[in-house]
Amino acid sequence: MKTDKKSQVPLLEGLYLGYPAPENSCTRLDNFKYDDQTKSWTNHFGIEKYFSNAATFPSSPSGRVDSLYSYLRHGGAAQHLIFEQGGAIYEVNGSTEGYNTLKTGVKSPVQNQPPAQFCEFGRYIICVTGGRTAPFKYRGGQVMPLGWSFKTSNPNSEDPASSFPLTATYNDYFIQSPADFVQPEAGSLTVVKDREFPCLGSTTAGDKNVYSYKVSAVNEAGSESPLSSETVDVEWTTQTIAKPSGNVTSRTAVLLDNIFTGPPGTVYRKVYRTKNNGSAYYFCNIVTGNREVKYVDYIGDDQLAALAPDATESVPFPAPAAQVCATFKNCLFLDGGRSNPTRIFFSKPLMPDTFGAFDYFDVGTRAGGSITGLFSYYNVLLVFRERAIDIITGDAVNGFQISPFIDTVGTKSPSTISAIPNRGIMFLAEDGVYLISGNFQQLRLEINKVSSAIDEIFERSNREQLPRAVAAWHPLWKEWHCYFSVGGSPLLTQGVIFHENGSWSTRSGFHVSALTVDGSGNMIVGSDIGAATAASGQPAGNGLMVLSGARIGGYVGTTNQDPPVEAPPLTSTFRSRWHDWGYPSLKKHVKYIYLYLWTGGDNPITVSWYRDRDWSTATSNTSPQTIIQRADHPDQPVYGTAVWDTDAWQDTYFTQIRIDIGQFACSDFAFQLQTSSPIALTGYAVELNTSPQETIGAKKV
């Protein structure tokens, strides 16, 4: 049929919820991903079990997956997939297709509490939970506490006896230097010259000797604990000891007992000591391992060299309830937690457990609210607050500086802060998604809102549950996933996707509560269902799942509650924008829709069309089922009927599928393509006839 007007959208771009809509936008784009190679929107994906060959979901643990993180070691040879579920933290054990428990007794987050936050520090993964459990670090094998949560206790020191052989009380001891046997000088007092075991004390008979000790512990990360308080003074008086070959003076070693043993990860203890009758403390020696509690000190005063660190160099861990963490310029940055929400603490460089007494910032002197996120970007550390963003620059050697970046924009969703290739840092704020971009010199560090096209969705978000929102960049599919709560739901039911072409779409039906990306670029998600079985027809899922190319829309229970079965593929919905062809008052008769598709085979699709901005079915029409084959060519062979060694392998062809529209007049026109069949939609064209008929006069009251 001849038509007198044609219009086309050759390359569909993303979702736009507003008026007027851009030419290439659409009003619904749900469960599609963008293929930059063919510039098409496809639905060749699904969600399946992490252990996809397992017949069942693990029954334990159960409940929503609260947190999830993946990190790699040994050049990717070792992957640690860590998740929190049901009050414990687990690591996936691929060999047993099960989970190893890392930590129990973790208090599950409440609805307005963010998931556990992770950051990598050298070979460690650091985990903070906002005080739900003590912060810890992990490098495979053993969970170790983060920071020194206490001041080291001091050892017991006992006065040695003043004479030898012992003539004093039962508890006295006298540890003579082996050197005394080596070099007695007949007829005179010896000057002890032993290099390794010179012993302590004056060499002049009658002198009073006084020493005092402090100890600290050092862990495998190289962090030194706070120093203990000093011991009780060790005192004795030098005396002359008669020996068969001459006289020597009573220099002795000093015995320390009950030396502090550190938490897991401690590799040795350091002993500091004063010089004789001195007050400054010097490094004396180390006590290797974390088991020995006794130490015998033979070190002479002239062998003491380095001064002990100042008491302010290492203090008890200042942020036991930290909610967010980041590594920047070799230092670990933590917030102070809910009780100290405007303070940022940072560790000594390369020592994630050592915090100095003065190594902190307080951003509470300016409006902006609590610290909600930390993210390092180029040469700055972004400090996200509820309604402001600050930046930290500098380094540990020359000092860090903090300065404001922007007021009025911040985030409550630390798990949504993500790095996007070629773009910058994207995060979810209260009113939408923002992008921070800029160069190394921070001269053009900029922030821009990128979600204006879909702000209507964020208006429906549950503000109080924004801390639970999660997001991550999917490197294989080149899209940013962000899931949050809308419409009062306690679950993250709304997914919005930012695609590499800069457009948006939505995802639904995924049951996501946590996100991460594994070493191969797969997006691993934590299920928010948390039940291995479900009633018939109800969604089931527990533990970890993965977004993959499987045409599975999750799992559903069956009538006899046997292991849940695979749910049908996800339903994908595309709705065009409303077309009024420049003059809505004029009535149009749309004749044809040409879908620009890549041939897909015999799986059918249907198209529904609507008029005058009314999406109700009462005024809609639906096309017959149509296959995605070229209309004017022989069908391409498809799986199921193609014959091996007879039919030729095929390419998919770019084609146009014409949908005939029934006769009707409209001011505005739109159509919908809703299907579970695999499709690759690039654009569309509409042909119509215009008529002289116009919108009739307004209805009278």
Add this chain to the structure above:
Amino acid sequence: MAYTWTKKTITDGNIVSSREFDNAVDTYVDTLNGGIDRDNLPLDIVDLREQSDVLSIGRHWIIGNCTPAANTSQDDGVFSGLLVNHPKGNHIRGLGYTSDIIDGGGNITYWKSAPLSGVEEGMMTITYTQSTFVPKYWTYWYNSSGAAKVARKYFKIFMKYNGVVVYEGEAEFQSWLTKTHTATFPVPAGDGLVEVGLFIPKQEGDSDLQVVITLLAGQIVAFNRRR
């Protein structure tokens, strides 16, 4: 290496697209050719024979008695049943300062393994258990009647791998001692040579008659883990 999941589902009704089919199959092939390891290989899927023959994660060598040759030892000049009819019949035999391998003290390598052939790039763990006897009587006996200097008798065990010291023990003062020394360190592929030795304080005014240390049975186990 992570699990590998479906890259694209091939379902009935889809066009037999060659590229999609290749991509789907290549995913499996790629996984089989290089993507299988402990993370995605179920436990016990490989039986013991295959583990040891094909997929072993390492190899080990058990090396027997690694003490000095008997002819390097000498009898003690005082506590020797050969020279003195000692009432307790004690007879101490071991390495003295005049032994070639001690030669007055210092670092002494007294034992070398045969080359460990076929070491793989990875980690080497050498565990060395050695029983020793260090006669201490000399210090007291010799010095009780004179003013000569006597070396303090102790020793430190060290281990070398291909000439590089990989372990140095603490000073051991005990007379009778059995101790296990362990070192774990990265190794390149190739042959490896394990050496063990000890440090003895140099001779002072001591008599050459004495035995400084008696090395009793010693055993080394070397274990090479590879990725």
